[in-house]
Amino acid sequence: MTLEPLPENDLTRHRRLREQGSLDRADLDAILDAGFVCHLGVVVDGRPLVVPTVYGRDERQLYLHGSVASRSLAGSTPVCVTVTHVDGLVLARSVFEHGVNYRSAMIHGEARKVTDPEEKLAGLRLLTEHAAPGQWSYARGPNRRELAATTLLALSLEQASVKIRTGAPDDGDGPDAELGLWAGTLPLTWSWGTPEPDPLLPPGLPIPGHIARREGTRHG
Ligand SMILES: Cc1cc2nc3c(=O)[nH]c(=O)nc-3n(C[C@H](O)[C@H](O)[C@H](O)COP(=O)(O)OP(=O)(O)OC[C@H]3O[C@@H](n4cnc5c(N)ncnc54)[C@H](O)[C@@H]3O)c2cc1C
Numbered sequence: 001m002t003l004e005p006l007p008e009n010d011l012t013r014h015r016r017l018r019e020q021g022s023l024d025r026a027d028l029d030a031i032l033d034a035g036f037v038c039h040l041g042v043v044v045d046g047r048p049l050v051v052p053t054v055y056g057r058d059e060r061q062l063y064l065h066g067s068v069a070s071r072s073l074a075g076s077t078p079v080c081v082t083v084t085h086v087d088g089l090v091l092a093r094s095v096f097e098h099g100v101n102y103r104s105a106m107i108h109g110e111a112r113k114v115t116d117p118e119e120k121l122a123g124l125r126l127l128t129e130h131a132a133p134g135q136w137s138y139a140r141g142p143n144r145r146e147l148a149a150t151t152l153l154a155l156s157l158e159q160a161s162v163k164i165r166t167g168a169p170d171d172g173d174g175p176d177a178e179l180g181l182w183a184g185t186l187p188l189t190w191s192w193g194t195p196e197p198d199p200l201l202p203p204g205l206p207i208p209g210h211i212a213r214r215e216g217t218r219h220g
Contacts, residue, residue: 003029005102010106012161018150022162031105031162032057034220037130040064041080044071055081056127057157062107063114063123064153075113081155082106085220088187092169093176099165101185107160111153113206124153134210190219 003025020142022028022036032055051072056063068072083105090099115122121142128136142150169183169195192214195207209213 006160006162007158011132011159014161020163020165022164027162027164028105028160029106031085031103035083036086038081038083040072042072042077054127054131056130058126061155062154062155062157063127065124065127066148068149068151070151073153075111075153077110078087079111079155080106080108086188090169090173090185091183093179093183097169097171101165103164105160105162107155107157109155109159111155114152114154120147120152123154138208138210190213192217192219
């Protein structure tokens, strides 16, 4: 299936380091699927608020959730959401050329508060499964009171941009190459650790396979 490219408009067009931009929607999907924490930027009472929060997604929308008391989740207001993966440090000959290898996505739009009970449950399922695959059917689902205490926002993935930096420092063929300094990249990887049982668990309860299987696997 051919995916529509990401839009290039006043909101999404890269103005600096444009060569790091990608219009490939598959890159956006890969960045979203590689993480589960985003930063939600929203103006609240005239001031910017940038809130780290968990997300899930389907083909068309990002889902964010939280307490009904969260001012950042009021909805019906412009938001900007970023997802960032740091892949390493770029250590150049000059401090000026130092940088970061990364994959990042930015999504602009107006978040919609999900009120339809079926969509809300489906969105919460996506969100849970995105971070912890297998947990939605393993753990107890939300009851009516818990659902009422939870806000779910949906944000269209239409107005999105992607930026990716890979590779070596940019000063290997400049005058600073003569300095004889080491330069290169220091990769950074994250992996899941060993599950730590709740000390209050009764003895002998095995770790479910969908959790145990993640140990040692890469995150990001
Ligand atoms: C881990 C990390 C560290 C970084 N460190 C620095 C740093 O120290 N200094 C620095 O100048 N830049 C840094 N960047 C790049 C930074 O995110 C911006 O892309 C860059 O600074 C350009 O900002 P701007 O305000 O000129 O954006 P503009 O190019 O004016 O932004 C226009 C549009 O381009 C898109 N866009 C811009 N940046 C991104 C992005 N990162 N991801 C997806 N879409 C984007 C958005 O849709 C935005 O509305 C870093 C990026 C990452 C992920």
